Amino acid sequence: MDKEQIFREMKNCVLEGEIELAGELAEKAVELGIHPLEAIEEGFTAGINEVGERFEEGDMFLPELVAAAEAMKAALAILEPLLLEQQAKRKIMGRVVIGTMLHDIHDIGKDMVASMLTAAGFEVHNLGVNVPTDTFVDKVRELKPHILGLSALLTTTMPEQEAVIKALEKEGLRQEVKVVVGGAPVNQGWADTIGADGFAENAIDAVKLARGLVG
Amino acid sequence: MAKFSFESQPRFRLLTEAQIRDLHAKALEVLETAGVKFESEEALKVLADNGALVDSASKTARIKPEMVMDAIKRAPERVELFDREGKGTVILGDSNVHFDPGSSAIKFMESDGVTVRKSEARDLVQISRVNDALGNIALQSTAVTLYDVPKLIGDSYRLYLLLKNSPKPIITGAFSVHGVANMRDMLAALRGSKEALREKPLAVFDICPSPPLKWTHISSQNIIDCARFGLPIETVSMPMPGAASPATLAGSVLVDVAETLSGLVLAQCVNPGTPFIYGGAPVHFDMRFGTTPLSAMEATMIAAAYAQMGKYYGLPTHTYAALSDSKTVDAQAGLETSMSGVVATLAGINVISGPGILDFVSCISLEKLVIDNEICGMALRLNRGMDLNEDTLALDLICRLGPGGNYMSEEHTFRWFKKEPYIPSPIIDRKDRNNWVEEGSRGSFARAQTRVQQILEEHQPPALDAAREGQLDRVVKDIMAERGIYELPFGPR
Secondary structure, eight states: OOHHHHHHHHHHHHHTTOHHHHHHHHHHHHHTTOOHHHIIIIIIHHHHHHHHHHHHTTSSOHHHHHHHHHHHHHHHHHHHHHHHHTTOOOOOOEEEEEEEBTTOOOOHHHHHHHHHHHHTTEEEEEOOSSBOHHHHHHHHHHHOOSEEEEEOOSTTTHHHHHHHHHHHHHTTOGGGSEEEEESTTOOHHHHHHHTOSEEOSSHHHHHHHHHHHHO | OOTTOOTTOOOOOSSOHHHHHHHHHHHHHHHHHTOEEESOHHHHHHHHHTTOEEETTTTEEEOOHHHHHHHHHHSOSOEEEEOTTSOEEEEESTTOOEEEOOOOBSEEEOTTSSOEEEOOHHHHHHHHHHHHTOTTOOOEEOOBOOTTSOHHHHHHHHHHHHHHHOOSOEEEEOSSSHHHHHHHHHHHHHHSSHHHHHHSOOEEEEEOOBTTTEEOHHHHHHHHHHHHHTOOEEEEEOOOBTTTBOSSHHHHHHHHHHHHHHHHHHHHHHSTTOOEEEEEOOOOOBTTTTBOOSSSHHHHHHHHHHHHHHHHTTOOBEEEOSOOOOSSSSHHHHHHHHHHHHHHHHTTOSEEEOTTEETTTTEEEHHHHHHHHHHHHHHHHHHHOOOOSHHHHTHHHHHHHOTTOOOTTOHHHHHHTTTSSOOOOTTSOOSOHHHHHHTTOOOHHHHHHHHHHHHHHHOOOOOOOHHHHHHHHHHHHHHHHHHTOOOOBTBOO
16 A cells, blocks of 8 residues: 555545544554654645635534544544654644633633644643633743633633733733634734734634744 | 314424423433532532532532422412512413513614624613513513623613613523622512512523533522522523534433423522523524524524423423524524524413524614514414404304405404504505605615614603612612722712
């Protein structure tokens, strides 16, 4: 079986959200001596990229995004440890810390963003929901992420996004990290008002935004 | 189809009796095996004291069937609401249908039909005053969030504005723990005492669980406080197919029933006999955009099904319908509001929250409110049914007038022509084309603008008497002092 064929199968299994098959194909690549980095980039990531495009065209839907991201994770679970062994670091796109604001318990969108960022090669630390401002600041200090993602679904918790940015300024950490905001009531205007570095409408845009900010 | 049979007679029911029993049994199983999370030590304690299996680490209560059955039996079958003056107005139960403006929007659409901005106190005043003139909307609601009012008093201040601007009974809700007690004090001031308020409820409190199967600290506390104070509770579950409930309508109904019953159990444990309305705000979760249209047919179907469960339990019911997810008052707004409103009416849902609403319950328009009032009028006419008796059949008249008969000047016609139909306002244009052109060839939005202006200029809602206004003001001033607030857009001074 030639490499091109395997890469095609990897791409398809991500498109189809075939989690088990993704693991199997990853192992097969290893057996055949294909470099893990190549497998990730030429095979599985090609699938994630196409999923993103087709979602924007209205051709694929949210559950398919989630399934594709899960398939990607299954492949990464096998291939990334090998990269470490071979000391060929996968080009980690960047480190991201993400969470939902204090008093806000909505997580569906945020988790999708986290999934898609992981699938796109970011190292993602998902702090969950109802995250106090101080926790965001502490994590920025501790983990030194490239990007801090703040999610709010309630207009009453959006102000916390501003509070986090102000707290980062006060702690002298604001310049160390790019802060991006999201959530249904959030828009570019709000992002500009509070001095965020970006805003994304959905998980696909979030990946584009993140790539742009670290690139 | 057999001849002379009643087999294929239509009637709108989504669930058969067997399906209702099945849903009930499975809801009990969800409650007993998966349980429900309550982010409130007090709620967990009440449930544990009443026999639930509580796991403190996960804050989850597994509720036994006996507790659920007891709670269902204790809840009253009907809830009567009295207006500000103490007059009985609506009875929630059976198949009585009543509408209230949807709540709570965060944006107000100005009368140009284009400008949308953050909602403020003055908008709620206008909504209350316009709604007061609308004959097909029996209730009023805390329709908007007040961005020019401190959050600490935001929920209670809305009630104050509604009480001052219209005597209609109110659908309200708290977004704080202290809000319920504050609002109870305001209502008691109007009734004269807490006991008088219990006897004659004026407001229903909406309380929302977090799907699936969770109650936050605030919502748990709101249930407990409303139950203690004898304030009618309306739980508002929000099934989100494919996101927070199964992607199927049936599975979403099941989660809804379990969630609602858990709120019912808590309320009845705290105070047996607490008036309780089985409410909800089901949505269709659009997998293309991650948005949540409430006016989707699928959402209204979920409501119609859970309403059958509510009726099986002998509870009054509620839903969000007669609204639209369009961003503007256009054909989509008209069709979504009508379709969802009529289906909810056919489902016999007692309180339907929606008129005036656009854009996933984030925006409200006065012009849409007056247009929706017509939808409500037509829906209510449908709900009234057809009067069929000797007089209305008019057999003698038909035979007397015979072939080619003219009914126009008959006494029978005079007696019935005004009573039978719902006579719409000029919002619904039924003039002939020439007349319509002469009057400016206007569409419904333009006619709605005129009507809103007319109501605001000419309609005077009955004023609150000075004595009770004084008492209400005193209560609100106390609340303001307690919260360190010194000025609010419409007093009290």
